[in-house]
Amino acid sequence: MQFLLRDTLATRYGVPAEAIREVPGGVANRAYTLGDDLFVRIPRRAAFEADLVKEATVIPLARAAGVRTPPIVDFDTTRGLVDAPYMVLERVHGTDLVEGATPPSGFWQELGRQLTLLHKVAQQPTGVPADDGGGDPRPTVDGLATKGYLDLGTARWLLGVFDHLATYVDPGRPPVLLHGDVGQQNLMLRDNQLQAIIDWGDAAWGPPGMEFAKLTLEQVAATLSGYSGREGLEASALWFHLSWGLSGLTKGPQPGQRHWTAPPGSRLLGVLRFYASSPPEPWPELLSQKTGY
The missing domain is CATH 3.30.200.20 (Phosphorylase Kinase; domain 1)
Structure with missing residues (x-):
């Protein structure tokens, strides 16, 4: 300095x-x-x-x-x-979760309650932008297949997954005020409790499921257990994990970053890890194939 x-x-x-x-x-x-x-x-x-x-x-x-x-x-x-x-x-006197802390389940439930409060803020002309999270990911899947990053069978499967997830998401659900960067580096822990949510530079009006794209899916599941009005949010959160994971698949290595989503393969491998742990309903149903692909 x-x-x-x-x-x-x-x-x-x-x-x-x-x-x-x-x-x-x-x-x-x-x-x-x-x-x-x-x-x-x-x-x-x-x-x-x-x-x-x-x-x-x-x-x-x-x-x-x-x-x-x-x-x-x-x-x-x-x-x-x-x-x-x-x-x-x-x-704020505490440590963020990047430092290796493993909070108890009550931490995540309280985070869910805190995000419920935030998402109930009435929309108003605050100068905060709207953000849809990148729109429809299916053109990204087609592009990755065309360029050889995905085989055609996997691409067809992913298109089916997104079609299936779309049936769970209410397109008329109004946007909410998002923190926009609810990740391990912005959650402060003290005495095993949520001390504060910090760093609001990515705040936006957007779909509530987008709020959960920077937590691991294990953390998402625990957080949603404390969230009020969670209907369809598991599907929406999975949508963004897959969508953003695919859109970042072609970027180069990201060494030295504090947030776990920076390396290009982290989100997609995070989905694999979560599903390998036999998650509870409704998560298994979200990847079931009923679309004919």
């Missing part, structure tokens, strides 16, 4: 300069702890500034709905301190 910025932050927020430390790992933002009580996020590039502005709108909505996420202490867009907007939040 530049000494000038460190000293300026220390003076403005009343903390010793030596108590300001960088937190590694952020993709969109540089993050620093300001002593024991505060946490600051500064966009790394201009391209990420709009996401931080969006967070300033979404975090109060989430907190008003009862979602556990730290409040904003200061949001400065003047560019007087640094040449970017920046946000100061209350610091």
Whole structure:
């Protein structure tokens, strides 16, 4: 951290300069702890500034709905301190799940309850974008078969799976406010309990099943046990796991990433691992073949 910025932050927020430390790992933002009580996020590039502005709108909505996420202490867009907007939040004391913690089932049920609260937020003109998660994945399947990434038999099977999953999903279900990045790096654990959901830069209005695309399917199943109004969400979550797994199949290796979905084969192998564990209903039915492919 530049000494000038460190000293300026220390003076403005009343903390010793030596108590300001960088937190590694952020993709969109540089993050620093300001002593024991505060946490600051500064966009790394201009391209990420709009996401931080969006967070300033979404975090109060989430907190008003009862979602556990730290409040904003200061949001400065003047560019007087640094040449970017920046946000100061209350610091969360805990560890994320990337650090290897294995929470109890109650953690995931509470996450389901928290996401229920978030998804009940009424839609309003907040400047938060709409996101359908990439649309119909069946052209992707055709393209992978044409280019030789999939054999024709597997491609036909996948088309049948997506046709079958579509029968479970209500196309008229209204979009909900999504956190957009409910992954292991953004779930904070303390004393085996869900402490907070952090990092709202990917928030969007979209289909509720998309919210579960960045958890493993084992975690999805546990989370949905605490979610109210889950009808069809298993099918929708599986749809996005398969769709996004296929769309990322041709990208190159992604070494050193903290989120498990970064490597190109992780999502599809995650589906295989989940189904090899004999999951409960309705999961087995979702991959049954009744389509004639």
